[in-house]
Amino acid sequence: MYIDSHCHLDFNALRQGLPALLNAAAQASIAAIVIPGVCPDQWAEARTLVTSLSALSLSPKAEQPRLYTAAGLHPWWIDGYRQIGETESQVVTRFEGELHTWIVEQAPVALGECGLDGAIDTPLALQQRLFECQLRLAAEFQLPLILHVRRCHNEVVRCLDALGAGAVTGVVHGFSGSEQQAREYWRRGFALGVGGVITYERAQKTRSAFTQLPLEALLLETDAPDMPLSGYQGQVNTPLQLPAVAQVLADLRGLTLAQVAEQTSLNARRLFGLPADSVLSL
Numbered sequence: 001m002y003i004d005s006h007c008h009l010d011f012n013a014l015r016q017g018l019p020a021l022l023n024a025a026a027q028a029s030i031a032a033i034v035i036p037g038v039c040p041d042q043w044a045e046a047r048t049l050v051t052s053l054s055a056l057s058l059s060p061k062a063e064q065p066r067l068y069t070a071a072g073l074h075p076w077w078i079d080g081y082r083q084i085g086e087t088e089s090q091v092v093t094r095f096e097g098e099l100h101t102w103i104v105e106q107a108p109v110a111l112g113e114c115g116l117d118g119a120i121d122t123p124l125a126l127q128q129r130l131f132e133c134q135l136r137l138a139a140e141f142q143l144p145l146i147l148h149v150r151r152c153h154n155e156v157v158r159c160l161d162a163l164g165a166g167a168v169t170g171v172v173h174g175f176s177g178s179e180q181q182a183r184e185y186w187r188r189g190f191a192l193g194v195g196g197v198i199t200y201e202r203a204q205k206t207r208s209a210f211t212q213l214p215l216e217a218l219l220l221e222t223d224a225p226d227m228p229l230s231g232y233q234g235q236v237n238t239p240l241q242l243p244a245v246a247q248v249l250a251d252l253r254g255l256t257l258a259q260v261a262e263q264t265s266l267n268a269r270r271l272f273g274l275p276a277d278s279v280l281s282l
Contacts, residue, residue, distance in 0.1 A: 198210055
């Protein structure tokens with residue numbers, strides 16, 4: 001069985017034909033899918049989608065993958081969330097209140113996708129204030145974080161350290177850094193998300209990192225509909241590619257596919273607090 005720890009199942013590119021996709025995912029032994037949050041409007045839409053999908057009747061040969069939602073403000077969505085005339089402080093205060101209420105009322109399995117992105121125009125200072133807000137709430141409610149980190153590894157590590165050792169845990173989504181960076185996150189209690197990047201032979205630095213870290217430090221993900229695997233560039237990615245990611249990881253580490261599937265699924269269940277019956281009955 002597999003758990004896709006990061007899949008935007010609610011994005012438009014995947015919404016068409018979801019019943020058939022979930023049926024195929026069940027047949028591919030995908031037991032659970034975590035849908036990240038990117039902004040408050042999307043949290044409600046994703047929750048409604050999950051409720052409707054959970055009522056579907058799939059093939060009698062397989063159970064539907066369990067679907068779980070997270071809640072967070074992705075750096076790319078900050079500008080769209082900010083209202084005209086709002087100061088940075090007002091944005092942060094309004095968002096913190098909305099997220100706090102959502103956590104209490106809806107019990108997401110994680111906070112995020114959140115973090116810092118040094119490649120966008122949104123001021124890093126505002127990104128950091130909103131990120132720190134989500135860090136505080138993650139610590140308060142003991143929820144794991146789904147981190148988006150791009151050209152800001154040092155800044156993210158400083159934010160984590162400022163909160164205090166062991167205050168939060170989580171996963172660095174779509175990790176594509178070095179072994180040293182990976183070990184810095186793992187030492188702070190953060191797993192690394194293994195996705196389509198590992199299928200590209202040119203990604204030697206990241207491939208090496210994923211072979212050197214303990215298997216207990218890794219989660220599988222697709223980031224569908226984005227992050228296509230090597231050979232599938234330009235195509236819509238789906239959760240059905242998760243076994244292919246697992247196979248590459250198994251080959252690189254000299255393990256069986258079953259070993260990788262079992263341990264990474266256990267890692268995901270532990271991190272997100274998923275029930276032990278997040279498995280398939282085929």
